[in-house]
Amino acid sequence: MTMNLDQFRASLRDAAPSPALAAPLAALWWAGRGADPQGWERAHALVQEEPGADAAWVHAHLHRVEGDAANARYWYRRAQRPAAEGALEAEWDAIAGALLGRA
Template identity: 55%
Template structure:
């Protein structure tokens, strides 16, 4: 699946961090955050970090980037969202 197909999908086929990012793409940060904070492991932490960075809470975001084993992101938010989605989709 491509990022464009992911954006156009209905959402019911996704779980975990991808579902959180799908909701974020639809403008529902709260729903995305609720899902991300329940996803265990590095993927959930990465999505959670992105969401807190988007929110403007850089301190909390830095904590979640560390939990994800990722460097703190500093680029544009849409680019980071796409990078996360692309990597998670590639893993299947």
Template identity: 50%
Template sequence: MARTTEQDFIASLDREPAPADLPPTLQSIRHGLRGEWEQAHGIVQGLDGADAAWIHAWLHRIEGDLDNAGYWYRRAGRSLASGGTGEEGRLIAAELLSR
């Protein structure tokens, strides 16, 4: 199966179904970028590691809970983001897709 590119990922935001090869981290980001916070959060809660912590932080930023976001940014080893949440979500996805 072909690997999802950043362009394919962004294009998928406006259609169903999601690309079949998306790992849970990218599924969570996709839901978050689509405004489906509960689904995004439900996925990331079951994941471990720095990438999951970064996504978790971003989702709490979207929610407006900056204290909780700060906790997750620290767990991810990252600074609290200051740009738009949509921009940050696309940045996280791009970084994960580039690996």
């Protein structure tokens, strides 16, 4: 499935992420639905046991959203990424763009 960032962002209006998305992107999709009170939990469940740097990067972002900086730093190290410090929305865009570029 080929999708760009604008299409991915537009898909947030759908009821669920595309089943063709890999777990890290599906988690980011749930995290991007700020109005969905269960979005964070669904996103976290998708990457909690998922191996790989991409899942760890999304996991780190989720813990930043949660406000757990220490846990986020752990997951950034697992992702081999520097800890993000900017706006959460900008980080979401950066992660989504990078992961979509690999899909």
